[in-house]
Amino acid sequence: MSSGKSKALNIIDKKHKKGLIYHIKKDYNLYLMILPVLITFFLFEHFPIIYNLFIGFIKYDLVDGLRGSTWVGFQNFRYFFQDPFFFRLIRNTFLVGTYSLLWGFPAPIIFALLLNEFEDGLFKRFTQSISYLPHFISTVVIVGILYDMFGFQGTINTIIADLGFEKIMFIDNPNWFRTLYVGSGVWRSVGWSSIVYMAAISGISPELYEAAIIDGAGRWKQTIYVTIPGILPSITILLIINMGRVMKVGFQKIFLMYSPLTYEVADVLQTYVYRRGIIGADFGYAGAVDFFNALIALILVVSANQISKKVSGTSFF
Amino acid sequence: MKYNKSIGSKLFDVINFLFMIFIIIIMIYPFIHVLSISISDSAPVGLGEVTWIPKGFNFRAYSMVLSSNAIGVAYKNTIIYAGVGTTLILLLSSLAAYPLSKKRFYGGNIIAFLLAITMIFPGGMIPKFLVIKTLGLLDSRWSVILISVSNIWYIVLIRTNFQALPKDLSEAAYIDGANDWRILFQIYIPLSKPILATVALFAIVSYWNSFFHALIFLNDSAKFPLQMILRKVIMANMEDLGLGEFLGKGNPAEGIGLIQKLKMATIIVAIGPIIIVYPFVQKYFVKGVLVGSVKG
Numbered sequence: 099m100s101s102g103k104s105k106a107l108n109i110i111d112k113k114h115k116k117g118l119i120y121h122i123k124k125d126y127n128l129y130l131m132i133l134p135v136l137i138t139f140f141l142f143e144h145f146p147i148i149y150n151l152f153i154g155f156i157k158y159d160l161v162d163g164l165r166g167s168t169w170v171g172f173q174n175f176r177y178f179f180q181d182p183f184f185f186r187l188i189r190n191t192f193l194v195g196t197y198s199l200l201w202g203f204p205a206p207i208i209f210a211l212l213l214n215e216f217e218d219g220l221f222k223r224f225t226q227s228i229s230y231l232p233h234f235i236s237t238v239v240i241v242g243i244l245y246d247m248f249g250f251q252g253t254i255n256t257i258i259a260d261l262g263f264e265k266i267m268f269i270d271n272p273n274w275f276r277t278l279y280v281g282s283g284v285w286r287s288v289g290w291s292s293i294v295y296m297a298a299i300s301g302i303s304p305e306l307y308e309a310a311i312i313d314g315a316g317r318w319k320q321t322i323y324v325t326i327p328g329i330l331p332s333i334t335i336l337l338i339i340n341m342g343r344v345m346k347v348g349f350q351k352i353f354l355m356y357s358p359l360t361y362e363v364a365d366v367l368q369t370y371v372y373r374r375g376i377i378g379a380d381f382g383y384a385g386a387v388d389f390f391n392a393l394i395a396l397i398l399v400v401s402a403n404q405i406s407k408k409v410s411g412t413s414f415f
Numbered sequence: 416m417k418y419n420k421s422i423g424s425k426l427f428d429v430i431n432f433l434f435m436i437f438i439i440i441i442m443i444y445p446f447i448h449v450l451s452i453s454i455s456d457s458a459p460v461g462l463g464e465v466t467w468i469p470k471g472f473n474f475r476a477y478s479m480v481l482s483s484n485a486i487g488v489a490y491k492n493t494i495i496y497a498g499v500g501t502t503l504i505l506l507l508s509s510l511a512a513y514p515l516s517k518k519r520f521y522g523g524n525i526i527a528f529l530l531a532i533t534m535i536f537p538g539g540m541i542p543k544f545l546v547i548k549t550l551g552l553l554d555s556r557w558s559v560i561l562i563s564v565s566n567i568w569y570i571v572l573i574r575t576n577f578q579a580l581p582k583d584l585s586e587a588a589y590i591d592g593a594n595d596w597r598i599l600f601q602i603y604i605p606l607s608k609p610i611l612a613t614v615a616l617f618a619i620v621s622y623w624n625s626f627f628h629a630l631i632f633l634n635d636s637a638k639f640p641l642q643m644i645l646r647k648v649i650m651a652n653m654e655d656l657g658l659g660e661f662l663g664k665g666n667p668a669e670g671i672g673l674i675q676k677l678k679m680a681t682i683i684v685a686i687g688p689i690i691i692v693y694p695f696v697q698k699y700f701v702k703g704v705l706v707g708s709v710k711g
Contacts (some may be wrong), residue, residue: 118521118522121519121521121522122521125514125519125520125521125595127594127595127596128513128514128517128519128520128595129514131510131511131513131514131595131596131599132510132511132514132515132526134506134507134510134511135507135508135510135511135530135565135570136526138507138561138564138565139529139530139533139565141546141550141565142538142543142546142561142562142564142565143533143538143565144529144532144533145538145542145546146538146539146542146543146545146546147532147533147536147537147538147542148542149538149541149542149545149546150536150538150539150541150542153541153542153545163549164545164549209438212431212434212435213435215427215428215431216431216432216435221435224439225435225438225439227694227697228438228439228442228443229438229442230697230700230701231442231443231690231693232442234620234624234689234693234700235624235686235689236623236624236625236626236642236645236685236686237624237626238624238626238642238645238646238649238685239645239682239685239686241649242645242646242649242678242682243445243448243449243682245649246448246449246452246675246678246679247445247448251461251463251671251675252463253448253463253466255463256463256466257466285441285442289442290704293701293704293705294704294705297705316421316424317424317427349540349627350626350627354626354646368540371540371541372540372631375540375541375544376540376541376544376631381541381544381545384540384541385539385541385542388539388540388541388542389539392536392537392539396535396536399535
């Protein structure tokens, strides 16, 4: 094709550049198909996001709803920063989130590495299957079992007493709350979270292992110099995602586990949002707290992402 | 990998094996414990003697739980929510995945981006509550059903699957005069049964276990799902369950034991279906996560 002819064709193409209307008419079925999802997403996802942006700046009127509400600027946020619970909420959210990360992040990795040392077979698959099971049990049930096993009459205390020690008050005890929360969290997620790492491990080329063996590396060195570097990208990305979640300690499990006796260590931002907003109907104020929570989480994720970019070159976005 | 293992290496294998046995035990033990308590005699339970072997057999707790009105209603509700919700999810996600898998879908990239944003900025408790309120869905069954339908992950899973189907299929059908609806429902969907099964399973489990949305949206106890009732039972003490009479009469250990048995029996009834079905469908879940996390 001569360049003159292709230039002419390009000019003609640009003149008749197909616009949106043309495409909608041509493929209207496709647009119809995606319409329900667009509607549901807009209603239940995007609309709340938009709401989230300005709900903190409003004093919600219970009678007239949104129409009767007044714009109060940063007043809700100011009240929040002066709230007597402010420090406690931040501290609890931070501690619970950080401990969860500290224990909950390495556990699946170690579990995957240990499991990898087994030859593929019935035992390995059986152990894996069993380890995924807790992930499918609802939080309500898990807390229920937790309360039963660690209660004063529960199994754990029975064992403790049989060993000759004094029974421990685990439930409703501020000193044990975080341990129980994080511990049960690790129990629940170690198996399921290890799936990603197991997949990454299986993606490592066997030639790398062979080369290491030729160089005289034993199993331990193989793990350090082949396996771990092989899964490092997965670890990094997951670490970034999970660091963003440190301050987004979820509502459900805390709510199911806490009581006024443990508010001092257990009350986190999300549970406060629930009490002030859903129960107390002070949507503006609760919205401000919720917005603040989301903002911190966003900052953490972006920071973690940038740090990771600089340090290792891998990043989430 | 064939090589001679040193003594240290063999020792490590033994310890690793024991460690895995330990893991298996702590994963399974709680469930065995719950089951044992639920079928034991009341008195030993109340005295804390039942750890993992049942002592005596007494199914009174089960007859009470299974004949309970509240639990029956809650079970029915959960089945409704899971059934309707999963159907909607399968339908809507497939409908959306199809256009998004087609290159000729003008604006598809923009739409995909808009949908992906929801992963990074989640809506939050208060705004979602207000949206449900504004739509007049507070305390309606639809609130619990619809709130979980917009899930980008299911769409991604199905779209990946559609994109992997050979292009000749749809092109040939097109030439034969079929429109997109027929291609989707008569070709693509039948060929995507495994991934649809995976999505369905994840959705069902998600609805089955859901507690939070029911907690904040529903007031009418006739609409409560299983987890809400479960929560009530677990937190209950003697008076709540109408067993206050036990406090004065007879053996107090029996009373305490019966309470525990009721709680455990309710738990078993709630997680029973999941545990029974789990071994058969477990592989779908794992595959789904692998595909989803790679593409996500």
